[in-house]
Amino acid sequence: MIERAEGYPSLKLHIDGExxxxxxxxxxxxxxxATGQVLAELPLANADDLDRALAAADRGFKLWRKxxxxxxxxxxxxxARLLRERGDQIARNATLEEGKTLAETRIELHGCADLFDxxxxxAKRIYGRVLVxxxxxxxxxVKEPVGPVAAFAPWNFPIHNPxxxxxxxxxxxxxxxxxxxEEAPASAMAVVTALVDAGLPAGVCQLVFxxxxxxxxxxxxxxxxRKCSFTGSTIVGKHLMxxxxxxxxxxxxxxxxHAPVIVFDDCNVERTLDMLTLAKARxxxxxxxxPTRFYIQDAIHDRFVSALTERFxxxxxxxxxxxxxxxxxxxxxxxxxxxDALVADAxxxxxxxxxxxxxxxxxxxxxxxxxxxxxPLDARIMNEEPFGPVIATARFSTFDEAVExxxxxxxxxxxxxxxxxxxxxxxxxxxxxAGMVGINVTxxxxxxxxxxxxxxxxxxxEDGPEGLAACLVTKSIHxx
Ligand code: NAD
Numbered sequence: 001m002i003e004r005a006e007g008y009p010s011l012k013l014h015i016d017g018e019x020x021x022x023x024x025x026x027x028x029x030x031x032x033x034a035t036g037q038v039l040a041e042l043p044l045a046n047a048d049d050l051d052r053a054l055a056a057a058d059r060g061f062k063l064w065r066k067x068x069x070x071x072x073x074x075x076x077x078x079x080a081r082l083l084r085e086r087g088d089q090i091a092r093n094a095t096l097e098e099g100k101t102l103a104e105t106r107i108e109l110h111g112c113a114d115l116f117d118x119x120x121x122x123a124k125r126i127y128g129r130v131l132v133x134x135x136x137x138x139x140x141x142v143k144e145p146v147g148p149v150a151a152f153a154p155w156n157f158p159i160h161n162p163x164x165x166x167x168x169x170x171x172x173x174x175x176x177x178x179x180x181x182e183e184a185p186a187s188a189m190a191v192v193t194a195l196v197d198a199g200l201p202a203g204v205c206q207l208v209f210x211x212x213x214x215x216x217x218x219x220x221x222x223x224x225x226r227k228c229s230f231t232g233s234t235i236v237g238k239h240l241m242x243x244x245x246x247x248x249x250x251x252x253x254x255x256x257x258h259a260p261v262i263v264f265d266d267c268n269v270e271r272t273l274d275m276l277t278l279a280k281a282r283x284x285x286x287x288x289x290x291p292t293r294f295y296i297q298d299a300i301h302d303r304f305v306s307a308l309t310e311r312f313x314x315x316x317x318x319x320x321x322x323x324x325x326x327x328x329x330x331x332x333x334x335x336x337x338x339x340d341a342l343v344a345d346a347x348x349x350x351x352x353x354x355x356x357x358x359x360x361x362x363x364x365x366x367x368x369x370x371x372x373x374x375x376p377l378d379a380r381i382m383n384e385e386p387f388g389p390v391i392a393t394a395r396f397s398t399f400d401e402a403v404e405x406x407x408x409x410x411x412x413x414x415x416x417x418x419x420x421x422x423x424x425x426x427x428x429x430x431x432x433x434a435g436m437v438g439i440n441v442t443x444x445x446x447x448x449x450x451x452x453x454x455x456x457x458x459x460x461x462e463d464g465p466e467g468l469a470a471c472l473v474t475k476s477i478h479x480x
Contacts, residue, residue, distance in 0.1 A: 005032065008093055011042045011185050013209065014192055015049060016056035017202025025049075028182045028209065033099035033329040034319040034364045042185050045210040050218045053177050053206040057148040058224045060175035060203025065145050069124040072171055076120035078198025079191075080113040083159075086190065090159065094187040095320040098158045099328040099365070100283045102320055105159065105187075111445060112163030112191060115463065118447035119171035122468050126172070138479045143472040145173035146250055147226025150219040152212070152240070153180040154232045155331055156286045158187035160445075161231055164462045166195065166205060172471035174227070177206045179215050183332055212236075220244055227251070227471070231288075233385075234411075234456050252460030252470050254288065255453060256385040257413030260406035261291040262396075262428060265299035267418035268440075273304070276416075277311040279442035281327045284367065285389040286335065288457075289414035289436065289444045293382060294393040295402050301395045305354070309371045312391060313355035317366055330365040330388060339367050339388040342381045346392070351375040356389070383409060399424065407433045413457035414444055 011030070012019040020043065027041040045053070064072075083090065087109050094105040131139040151165035162180050169176050180188035192207045208215060219225055220243040228244040230237055231254040244251050263272060279291050296304050320328035330336055336359050343357045356370030370390040375382050381392045396402045406415055415434035419425050425439045435452040436444045445451055450461035460470045 005037075005039045005096060007089060008039050008096060009186050009189060011040050011189065013043055013045055013049060014189075014196070014205070014207040015053045016059075016206070017196075020049070030097055030183065030185060031332070032096050032364075033331050034321075036333075036364050039097060040186075042182055042209055044182070045208040045215065047218060049208060050210070050215065053208055054148075054219065054222045054224045056203040056206055057175040057177050060201070060205070061145070061148045063201060064170075064175055064204045065173040067173060069126070072123040072173065073120035075195060075198045075200045076116040076123070076167065076170060079194040079200075080116035080120070082194040082197055083109060083113040083116070083191070086194070090187065090190045092321065093190070094158045094184065095328070097184045097186055098155060098283075099331050100320050101325050101328050102323070104283060104320070108157055108160045111447070112160045115160075115163050115167045115447045119167040119468065122465060123171035125465075126468070126472065136480060138477075140477040140479075142475050142477065144475055145169075146471050146473050148175045148177065148224050149227045149229055149471070150216070150225045151176055151178045151229040152216060152232065153178065153188065155181035155183040156283055156288070158184035159191060162188040162191045164231070164451075164467070165229055166191065168462065168467040169229075169471045170195070170200070170204065171468055174471050175204045177208060177219055177225075179208050179210065179212070179219075182209050182212075185209055216240055217243060220247065220249065223247065225249060229460075230254070234458075237458060250470075250473075252462065253458035254451070254462060255413075255456065255458040256387075256411060257288045257290075257292075257453060257457050258383075258385050258409050258411040259289055259292050259414040259416060259434075260432075261294045262402045262406060262415075262417040263294065263296045263300070263304060264417070264419040264421070264424060265297040266421050266424070267300075268420055269300060269304060269307075272418040272440075273307050273311055275442050276308065277315070280312060280389065280391055281315050281369065284327055284330050286331055286387050290387075291416055291442065292386060292390075292392060293405075294391055295396045295405055296393060297402075298395055298397050305371070305373050305393050308391065308393075309354040312369045312371055315369050317360060317368070327369065327389065330367055333365055335388055336365050336367045339370070339386060339390060342384070342386050342388075342390065343370060343372065345380045346372045346375060349376050349379045351379055351381075351392075377408075385411070399427070403428070403431045407431075410456040412454035414438065416442060
């Protein structure tokens with residue numbers, strides 16, 4: 001039996017209103033990425049647990065679909081308030097299990113609370129239509145909750161990702177079985193606890209952990225589930241879409257990205273450098289909208305790359321709990337290995353390593369901020385999502401060339417452009433194939449704005465009214 005880290009909760013599953021511990025179940029060791037030390041043991045659901053979760057979600061949906069918008073709103077605003085009240089402890093545990101800085105986990109916590117507040121209000125705006133018909137006839141268009149949702153959330157936003165998987169379905173009147181990442185379970189537990197403490201009835205939200213492939217196959221094969229919502233890598237998303245197809249499930253897929261950054265020579269150089277350094281450092285680059293392929297226009301290329309290298313290379317790395325830390329470790333032992341392999345490939349193909357390119361120390365999963373310039377198109381890093389603290393740069397001359405490079409890959413999640421020329425800003429916004437475009441900004445997530453990808457980066461939206469619409473089905477009722 002492992003001794004839990006101080007303040008870190010005893011980890012549990014939540015099924016049909018009951019919290020269930022490790023008794024008789026397999027366990028997973030949750031580690032602190034800053035030290036590699038085990039934080040606690042996480043119970044993993046077995047087939048009986050998943051069957052119970054499905055039966056509970058079925059009952060929970062039948063109950064919750066009849067709830068009033070006010071009841072849904074009360075639970076969501078109550079949970080938002082509890083998250084803020086418990087914020088210090090929740091943010092600390094999120095940093096302990098995921099590694100990102102406390103400043104980042106606090107922002108995440110508030111993002112999740114704001115999203116719950118947004119959906120509390122949005123629950124009251126589920127409208128239908130009455131169509132114009134001859135006397136004696138009636139045609140109605142109504143919106144109904146899609147049904148029980150199987151939702152899979154990754155580890156990189158341990159608080160906000162579970163919040164995204166729960167806020168909109170609960171506002172819509174759905175029940176949910178949430179399987180967050182096993183690597184960051186306390187944060188997801190805190191989000192579910194806030195909803196339960198705010199009065200969410202038993203059966204509406206189950207929280208399960210397990211062997212990911214076992215859990216997704218089991219849940220998606222059940223006739224109870226009506227929708228699959230997944231955030232994670234494109235490869236796993238495609239696999240889940242195939243499983244979902246067997247039961248003709250609605251899907252929302254937030255998949256991988258490979259965000260191009262087009263830096264025109266007329267940008268505000270200092271501001272652009274500040275914004276991009278911070279955005280790339282966020283969660284050590286383990287963000288689906290992280291700026292990744294930097295295309296820099298000829299006239300400013302050399303001085304921009306050199307200033308970027310200086311700033312990015314100077315970031316202070318350390319334990320995310322230390323207030324002086326600007327970038328934490330990578331989230332798990334797989335990530336530094338993956339980045340090492342991409343860097344080795346890039347340099348072997350002629351890329352110039354300007355800073356970083358190595359791990360730091362032998363405790364935890366720290367990787368030095370890395371910049372590689374002059375990359376050929378066939379370098380793996382110019383084609384595969386790195387998901388780490390690596391900036392890859394290349395140069396461009398003309399607008400058309402930049403657009404061609406940016407749109408070259410099958411991904412289309414986020415794309416960024418920096419220019420002070422208004423006409424160029426309008427043209428680039430229209431030309432980029434992406435679900436989200438930032439022009440002179442790097443922030444992409446807002447409670448009221450839809451978050452989504454195109455092409456191999458997925459389909460369907462989360463956040464905003466679009467996120468609620470993705471949890472509703474439309475029914476026409478014609479009557480004489
Ligand atoms: P991974 O592909 O093994 O897992 C990604 C996520 O999917 C994890 O949360 C995992 O628990 C879940 N998952 C994996 N197999 C599953 C299955 N069969 N059924 C249900 N869920 C399953 O990769 P990883 O090593 O955890 O992360 C690395 C890669 O994942 C990154 O390179 C990045 O591309 C991607 N990723 C993307 C996001 C995002 O926000 N879009 C978040 C995390 C990871």
